[in-house]
Amino acid sequence: MTFKKILITGGAGFIGSHLAEALVKDGYSVKILDDFSSGNVNNILRLFNDKNFKLVRGSVTNKLANSHFSPTPCLLISDLYSELLLHLSAER
Numbered sequence: 654m655t656f657k658k659i660l661i662t663g664g665a666g667f668i669g670s671h672l673a674e675a676l677v678k679d680g681y682s683v684k685i686l687d688d689f690s691s692g693n694v695n696n697i698l699r700l701f702n703d704k705n706f707k708l709v710r711g712s713v714t715n716k717l718a719n720s721h722f723s724p725t726p727c728l729l730i731s732d733l734y735s736e737l738l739l740h741l742s743a744e745r
């Protein structure tokens with residue numbers, strides 16, 4: 654794979670957390686976006702100290718903004734930048 658930056662939605666869930674761990678171990682830079690509606694922080698605790706891992710707390714349904722100066726709570730586009738998106742946030 655030629656890309657290095659991967660975003661996993663639902664990355665605190667069962668599948669996403671295992672995927673995140675495997676990808677970080679393989680040298681990828683992994684961000685996860687999760688609203689913790691069914692995911693658990695314990696699934697990703699072991700990743701917190703890795704410089705190639707980042708947690709963004711929020712929902713895929715949140716609005717996106719370019720800067721912090723948005724009137725409504727938003728996720729920043731820059732926080733979610735990635736080269737590959739793996740979408741696992743959904744209900745079982």
Ligand SMILES: NC(=O)c1ccc[n+]([C@@H]2O[C@H](COP(=O)([O-])OP(=O)(O)OC[C@H]3O[C@@H](n4cnc5c(N)ncnc54)[C@H](O)[C@@H]3O)[C@@H](O)[C@H]2O)c1
Nearest residue numbers: 663665666667668687688689690691692712713742743745
């Ligand atoms: N586990 C299985 O055997 C299995 C089999 C077939 C398909 N799937 C599908 O794979 C996906 C992941 O499954 P899983 O077992 O890891 O489920 P999971 O519930 O453990 O993980 C889903 C994650 O998505 C998060 N999430 C839900 N809505 C969100 C939102 N709006 N924004 C951000 N995050 C959100 C949850 O908090 C959770 O961490 C699901 O779509 C599931 O239907 C799972």
